[in-house]
């Protein structure tokens with residue numbers, strides 16, 4: 001094997017400024033070597049690494065649920081649709097809630113619990129009140 005004359009590495013990474021954790025998602029490795037015949041041969045390799053979600057796509061963002069800090073791709077990463085939450089969440093920490101007459105919501109764990117509880121209370125109140133409503137008619 002001829003010894004490489006030059007090796008170049010270009011790493012495409014995203015980092016979390018809070019933790020300093022780096023996530024390399026693309027790498028370009030190129031190498032120059034002298035062949036047996038004395039010619040300069042350059043080879044290049046492009047590598048992609050999957051995001052936490054398993055997709056080979058650019059990173060979408062870090063999960064802020066607990067200490068997850070995992071990076072999902074642009075398609076899988078999302079934010080909690082809780083009214084004043086907007087927490088960035090990975091698919092693993094996303095909870096989906098579909099309430100009648102409303103579009104499907106993607107929520108973090110605590111907002112999911114809160115929304116579900118609020119909705120249940122609402123349903124209970126509605127059932128309790130309905131006989132009165134009917135009576136007044």
Ligand SMILES: [Zn+2]
Pocket residue numbers: 051053054055057072073074075076077
């Ligand atoms: Zn993905």
Ligand SMILES: [Zn+2]
Pocket residue numbers: 063064065068069070089090091092093
């Ligand atoms: Zn997560």
Ligand SMILES: [Zn+2]
Pocket residue numbers: 080081082085086087107108109110111112
């Ligand atoms: Zn939330």
